Every structure is written in structure tokens, then in C-alpha cells.
Amino acid sequence: GAVVSQHPSWVICKSGTSVKIECRSLDFQATTMFWYRQFPKQSLMLMATSNEGSKATYEQGVEKDKFLINHASLTLSTLTVTSAHPEDSSFYICSARGLFSSYNEQFFGPGTRLTVL
Amino acid sequence: KQEVTQIPAALSVPEGENLVLNCSFTDSAIYNLQWFRQDPGKGLTSLLLIQSSQREQTSGRLNASLDKSSGRSTLYIAASQPGDSATYLCAVYDDYKLSFGAGTTVTVRA
Numbered sequence: 161g162a163v164v165s166q167h168p169s170w171v172i173c174k175s176g177t178s179v180k181i182e183c184r185s186l187d188f189q190a191t192t193m194f195w196y197r198q199f200p201k202q203s204l205m206l207m208a209t210s211n212e213g214s215k216a217t218y219e220q221g222v223e224k225d226k227f228l229i230n231h232a233s234l235t236l237s238t239l240t241v242t243s244a245h246p247e248d249s250s251f252y253i254c255s256a257r258g259l260f261s262s263y264n265e266q267f268f269g270p271g272t273r274l275t276v277l
Numbered sequence: 278k279q280e281v282t283q284i285p286a287a288l289s290v291p292e293g294e295n296l297v298l299n300c301s302f303t304d305s306a307i308y309n310l311q312w313f314r315q316d317p318g319k320g321l322t323s324l325l326l327i328q329s330s331q332r333e334q335t336s337g338r339l340n341a342s343l344d345k346s347s348g349r350s351t352l353y354i355a356a357s358q359p360g361d362s363a364t365y366l367c368a369v370y371d372d373y374k375l376s377f378g379a380g381t382t383v384t385v386r387a
Binding site: 166192194202203204205206209251253255257264265266267268269270271273 | 319323380
């Protein structure tokens with residue numbers, strides 16, 4: 161149980177285009193979803209937290225107009241990188257927490273590798 | 278703001294040796310602490326989650342200890358194998374937020 165998927169697993173796009181990444185909780189309802197990014201050989205940094213039906217809460221330094229987050233249902237959250245540039249190239253990982261989550265545990269997706277040319 | 282530090286950043290050991298990975302955090306008012314494994318280019322695999330009221334958790338060859346008062350956790354991996362080669366991340370729960378350390382990259386030599 162507690163499986164989280166991400167799609168796509170990798171994407172290459174041209175500079176200036178927008179890219180959407182999906183995060184789904186497959187076997188539970190996710191009341192809260194989290195988006196992280198990870199640069200090579202660095203740790204995960206929390207970008208934003210989203211609750212179903214509410215606006216996302218962004219961490220300091222994360223541009224909300226650049227990284228659009230939608231959490232329209234209890235099983236799906238999307239991250240859209242708008243007007244992507246090479247510096248947005250990174251590994252994006254989502255996690256989800258459900259009502260059943262003991263001890264606030266988050267369950268992680270497999271990540272999406274974004275490369276912007 | 279919670280700061281999580283992992284030392285060493287990298288570790289190389291011969292097969293069969295025991296591994297000791299260290300994690301320290303600055304704010305002891307944590308909910309839980311979790312250890313993850315990350316293979317190159319992959320997502321996170323949860324290894325152990327220690328509740329704030331616990332002192333240790335064990336799973337197979339893995340044992341993790343937690344000392345909240347000193348802000349430390351240690352992950353022990355017994356009788357290491359080449360398949361244990363990966364990056365190990367320590368993460369601390371402050372209420373709903375997770376703060377990650379930079380990880381320890383382990384190489385187990387056959």
C-alpha cells in the first residue's frame with residue numbers, strides 16, 4: 161500500500177516551453193502533497209506544499225508564477241514549470257500524505273528528471 | 278530553521294564490514310526521523326522511520342538509533358554487501374515538513 165507514481169519519469173524540452181509533471185497517489189487519498197527538487201549531488205529541497213482544493217504554500221525563494229501547482233483531487237497533484245530554462249533542469253520528486261498516515265509519514269514518488277535545452 | 282547534517286559525505290568499505298552513518302539536527306523538537314536510500318537517478322526508498330518517542334528501530338541488517346536530546350541519529354548496516362552501495366539520506370519531521378540532510382554516498386567494494 162501507499163504507492164505514489166509520477167509521470168513522466170523523464171522529459172526533455174526546449175527553453176521557453178512549459179512542462180507539466182503529474183503526481184498520483186494510487187491506493188490512498190492524499191490530503192497533502194509535497195513537491196521537492198534535487199540538484200545533482202545535493203539533497204532534496206521542499207518547493208511547496210499543497211492541500212486538496214487549496215492554493216499551494218510555497219517555500220521562501222520559490223517563484224509561484226514559475227512553478228504552478230494544482231491539487232484538484234485527493235489523488236492527483238500537478239507541477240507545471242512555466243517558460244522553462246536550463247537552470248530549471250533538475251530532479252523533481254513529489255510525496256503524499258494521507259489521513260491514515262501515521263506519524264505524518266510521507267510517501268514518495270519515483271521522481272521526474274527534467275532537462276531543459 | 279532545522280538544519281540536518283550528515284557525516285561523512287562519502288564512505289568506501291570492503292564487503293562484509295559494518296557501516297556507521299551519522300546524522301545530526303539542530304532543533305530537537307522533532308516529530309520523527311526517517312532514513313532513506315537513493316540509488317543513482319532514482320527516487321527514495323524508505324528504510325526506517327523512528328518516532329520521536331523511540332530510541333531505535335531495526336529491520337533486518339539495519340538498525341537506526343535516535344537521541345533527540347543530543348540531536349543525533351545513527352544508521353548501522355551490518356555485514357555490508359555490494360548491493361548496499363547507494364546514497365543514504367536522513368530526514369527530520371518538524372510537524373508536517375521534512376528537512377533532509379545532504380546524504381552519505383556509500384560504496385561497498387567486492
